[in-house]
Amino acid sequence: MKLIDLLGCIPFYETNDDIAHIEVSGIEMDSRKVESGNLFVCIKGFTVDGHDYVEQAVQNGASAVIVDQEVHSSVPIIKVANTSRALSMLGVKYYNNPTVKLPLIGITGTNGKTTVTYLLETIFNEYKKKTGVIGTIHMKIGNETYPVANTTPDALLLQKSFKKMLDQDVDQAIMEVSSHALVQGRVYGCDYDIAVFTNLSQDHLDYHKDIDDYLRAKSLLFAQLGNSYSGEDKYAVINEDDASSTLLKESTAQHVITYGIENSAQVMASNIKLGAAGTTFQLTTPVGELTIQSKLIGMFNVYNMLAASAAAIVSDIPIAHIKTALEKMEGVNGRFEPVNEGQSFAVIVDYAHTPDSLDNVLQTVKEFAENRVFVVVGCGGDRDRTKRPLMAEIALKYADHAIFTSDNPRTEDPQEILDDMTNGLHANEDYQVIVDRRLAIQYAVEHAKAGDVILIAGKGHETYQQIGNVKYDFDDREIARQAILAKE
Numbered sequence: 001m002k003l004i005d006l007l008g009c010i011p012f013y014e015t016n017d018d019i020a021h022i023e024v025s026g027i028e029m030d031s032r033k034v035e036s037g038n039l040f041v042c043i044k045g046f047t048v049d050g051h052d053y054v055e056q057a058v059q060n061g062a063s064a065v066i067v068d069q070e071v072h073s074s075v076p077i078i079k080v081a082n083t084s085r086a087l088s089m090l091g092v093k094y095y096n097n098p099t100v101k102l103p104l105i106g107i108t109g110t111n112g113k114t115t116v117t118y119l120l121e122t123i124f125n126e127y128k129k130k131t132g133v134i135g136t137i138h139m140k141i142g143n144e145t146y147p148v149a150n151t152t153p154d155a156l157l158l159q160k161s162f163k164k165m166l167d168q169d170v171d172q173a174i175m176e177v178s179s180h181a182l183v184q185g186r187v188y189g190c191d192y193d194i195a196v197f198t199n200l201s202q203d204h205l206d207y208h209k210d211i212d213d214y215l216r217a218k219s220l221l222f223a224q225l226g227n228s229y230s231g232e233d234k235y236a237v238i239n240e241d242d243a244s245s246t247l248l249k250e251s252t253a254q255h256v257i258t259y260g261i262e263n264s265a266q267v268m269a270s271n272i273k274l275g276a277a278g279t280t281f282q283l284t285t286p287v288g289e290l291t292i293q294s295k296l297i298g299m300f301n302v303y304n305m306l307a308a309s310a311a312a313i314v315s316d317i318p319i320a321h322i323k324t325a326l327e328k329m330e331g332v333n334g335r336f337e338p339v340n341e342g343q344s345f346a347v348i349v350d351y352a353h354t355p356d357s358l359d360n361v362l363q364t365v366k367e368f369a370e371n372r373v374f375v376v377v378g379c380g381g382d383r384d385r386t387k388r389p390l391m392a393e394i395a396l397k398y399a400d401h402a403i404f405t406s407d408n409p410r411t412e413d414p415q416e417i418l419d420d421m422t423n424g425l426h427a428n429e430d431y432q433v434i435v436d437r438r439l440a441i442q443y444a445v446e447h448a449k450a451g452d453v454i455l456i457a458g459k460g461h462e463t464y465q466q467i468g469n470v471k472y473d474f475d476d477r478e479i480a481r482q483a484i485l486a487k488e
């Protein structure tokens, strides 16, 4: 593509050279990955500034650079107001604006995004629609999976992935939209057809100034809905029982469809029967009413099913297919996942890593436990410190025995993270600190008796533990399995 044509998507830019002849073979934001003829976009990050890597990009063959600060270079320099924003626009243009053709659902909220994403995948697949999914666990096109570094990838990878989905005849794309992505503009230029809100509670206060700032970040998804003027109907799917619903409804000029249990909403669940092996409820929607018998456990999963059902209804999926899919769904990788080797006690691995999710999941465990509840939990390093004491308190509120351990310490001292968790606790409470996560899991398994439940929270599907900057192989499910086998 000619650079001059590509730059048509940026309203104002300055250049120091004649760029009419330049062909662009691709766009790159990482100097280490630049190939001959690439346009290098300099992004100021949290760790380093891409403007410092212009020379490396040029050595690797960059044909031009996009900057928002002064740099010196032997290739043409194009100066814009904001390179992050430019990167998204360039990605959209380079990959030919894929989301205008690709039906796209974006899911945001503190908890439940991944679960709702996979519920929607199951529903669309049941209706014989090919899906593309982007989220925490991986990117998935049809049955092929690809690893991802972020829940919501950077703008370039995102647009490239949408293009790939279109090339592979995907009918419906479904993605998680993190608050980081919204603030950083990773999703500028995505033409969402449906934006779903799950819930809002405390997380990421290392990144967002306060909870209002966090909510404002989430609201950007709803404000962006319909900005492409494609003329199609767009929908915001909102949890009416969440205190943030009013602001989010006011953030969009598009159609709103609500779901809920407590407050009156368009899609509702009633007559809910929560069980240890599944959940039954009456689903009431504007297009009909039916009974759902789901294998998913816990009230929070009723909300996830309502969110997915509402998004499926506005996508014109017949409710009979929604019912079949919800009832077929076995669960999501690493979410309330049992580890069963025929032992006399239950072991559940879950991804709860926020106060609210831990509260929800422990409440559910407590309700069905025949005997004592053990919880093995920690908090991630280089992340929101203020959630640490809250998570410890919640663990003690429900569990008969809490074992506090490391999650992904990253660059923090694991003991200091655990001190943050436990400093405010009373000494006589029944908890223990075992820094090594493997030993903590082993301890819980060794001490469990018939009818007890062990909840291992925080890492769910993760198959590594990050200590310092190194990711070591680590899978809670495997460690638990080995411990169970060693015991019996």
Ligand SMILES: CC(=O)N[C@H]1[C@@H](OP(=O)(O)OP(=O)(O)OC[C@H]2O[C@@H](n3ccc(=O)[nH]c3=O)[C@H](O)[C@@H]2O)O[C@H](CO)[C@@H](O)[C@@H]1O[C@H](C)C(=O)N[C@@H](C)C(=O)N[C@H](CCC(=O)O)C(=O)O
Residues within 6 Å of the ligand: 029, 030, 031, 032, 042, 043, 044, 045, 046, 047, 048, 049, 050, 053, 149, 150, 151, 152, 153, 154, 178, 179, 180, 181
């Ligand atoms: C805080 C944050 O959002 N960080 C993201 C950010 O990293 P960064 O700002 O540190 O990037 P950087 O290393 O300073 O690099 C700046 C620029 O210089 C470039 N560079 C860098 C080095 C070099 O040699 N040459 C070069 O050109 C980089 O390619 C980049 O363009 O940009 C990177 C590239 O897009 C992201 O991968 C990275 O996510 C890191 C891995 C991360 O941990 N992010 C978390 C906080 C996050 O975003 N989480 C949410 C999910 C949260 C949730 O839902 O619970 C997510 O969407 O994943």
Ligand SMILES: Nc1ncnc2c1ncn2[C@@H]1O[C@H](COP(=O)(O)OP(=O)(O)OP(=O)(O)O)[C@@H](O)[C@H]1O
Residues within 6 Å of the ligand: 109, 110, 111, 112, 113, 114, 115, 116, 136, 151, 176, 198, 199, 300, 301, 303, 304, 334, 335, 336, 350, 351, 352, 353, 356, 357, 358, 360, 361, 460
């Ligand atoms: N609707 C919900 N409300 C509260 N907690 C939930 C809800 N759904 C799931 N959870 C809890 O949160 C954990 C994470 O769920 P899930 O992975 O679906 O959320 P997520 O929003 O994708 O999280 P992340 O921000 O890490 O991507 C689950 O393991 C469960 O404990």
Ligand SMILES: N[C@H](CCC[C@H](N)C(=O)O)C(=O)O
Residues within 6 Å of the ligand: 151, 353, 379, 380, 381, 383, 407, 408, 458, 459, 462
């Ligand atoms: N997307 C979340 C995942 C947290 C998972 C938990 N295991 C941790 O490492 O804190 C984050 O980056 O905050």
Ligand SMILES: [Mg+2]
Residues within 6 Å of the ligand: 113, 114, 135, 136, 137, 151, 176
């Ligand atoms: Mg997720």
